[in-house]
């Protein structure tokens with residue numbers, strides 16, 4: 001496979017190297033706000049059939065790149081393919097979130113879990129990565145991803161989406177060593193899963209820790225941070241002579257960004273509840289930062305979107321190490337034209353922040 005990359009702004013920025021402008025990609029850039037995504041999902045039948053079909057997963061990965069001048073592609077898959085591979089039986093009911101046929105709700109159920117054979121159970125993901133790399137042909141880098149063990153664990157224990165996480169919180173209080181064991185199992189599986197994505201061609205990886213900050217800081221450190229640390233320690237960090245940067249995104253991390261920066265990751269995602277200027281102080285410029293425009297801004301006028309881009313760039317300030325993104329995924333109700341306004345504004349306004 002060719003390793004030449006026409007646009008390596010993202011990879012250079014994640015390593016805090018100087019670049020002429022700020023790179024931009026968008027969490028959930030392939031998804032329901034795009035009519036062509038909805039058409040391809042209908043063609044596949046349902047969401048999981050789309051994930052399991054490498055040609056169609058490649059097609060939806062490419063769709064946002066055809067519309068917008070984005071600096072990266074992100075693998076089309078889901079964080080919940082990992083527990084599905086562990087035997088929990090993932091399914092989606094139309095109009096509802098993810099669910100598991102066999103949630104893991106007792107100490108015995110946790111003890112019965114095993115690290116799956118990822119090549120056998122998740123081979124369709126690695127095939128999608130190879131297909132996307134061929135199709136990208138060096139245009140922009142491909143980001144692979146997984147969920148954090150705690151975030152994935154919330155779905156495994158609660159059996160689906162949750163707001164308050166009653167079952168996993170009770171486990172943390174009453175049987176913390178059982179939750180430690182669950183975190184280790186998911187972390188070990190995730191190391192194998194992400195390393196196989198990297199072997200297949202992923203050029204950077206992101207760990208989505210959407211729910212870690214629901215924990216009190218000490219529990220966050222014990223369950224979410226420690227298990228992400230195990231993943232960072234186990235990942236392939238260089239391939240074909242090039243670094244493979246690791247991005248950790250704990251939504252709502254706030255001052256915990258300081259702890260996250262000490263894991264040895266290369267970059268941290270930041271949501272809109274922390275100013276990038278403050279985030280930069282928390283991490284003392286040890287890592288690159290990614291974010292953090294409020295996704296709700298995309299519901300506003302073009303002028304307001306441009307102003308939001310301008311203030312996000314200004315908050316990070318001058319110098320390398322900023323990847324433009326939203327502070328969380330783009331939502332299904334957004335008008336696709338508005339994302340074009342955002343991407344164009346980053347191209348136009350960001351060169352002033354680089355020498």
Ligand code: 1CP
Nearest residue numbers: 027028029030031047074076077078079097161208210329
């Ligand atoms: O009906 C559909 O089309 C399903 C919607 C959908 C999509 C488009 C789901 C179900 N997953 C995805 C793709 C996806 N999920 C991607 C790749 C696409 C891209 O980024 O372009 C990624 C990175 C994810 C990650 C993901 N899945 C997270 C972490 C990021 C985040 O947004 O917080 C989480 C928590 C999930 C679980 C999940 N899968 C799907 C949904 C609707 C959810 C969220 C459920 C909930 O809110 O609890």
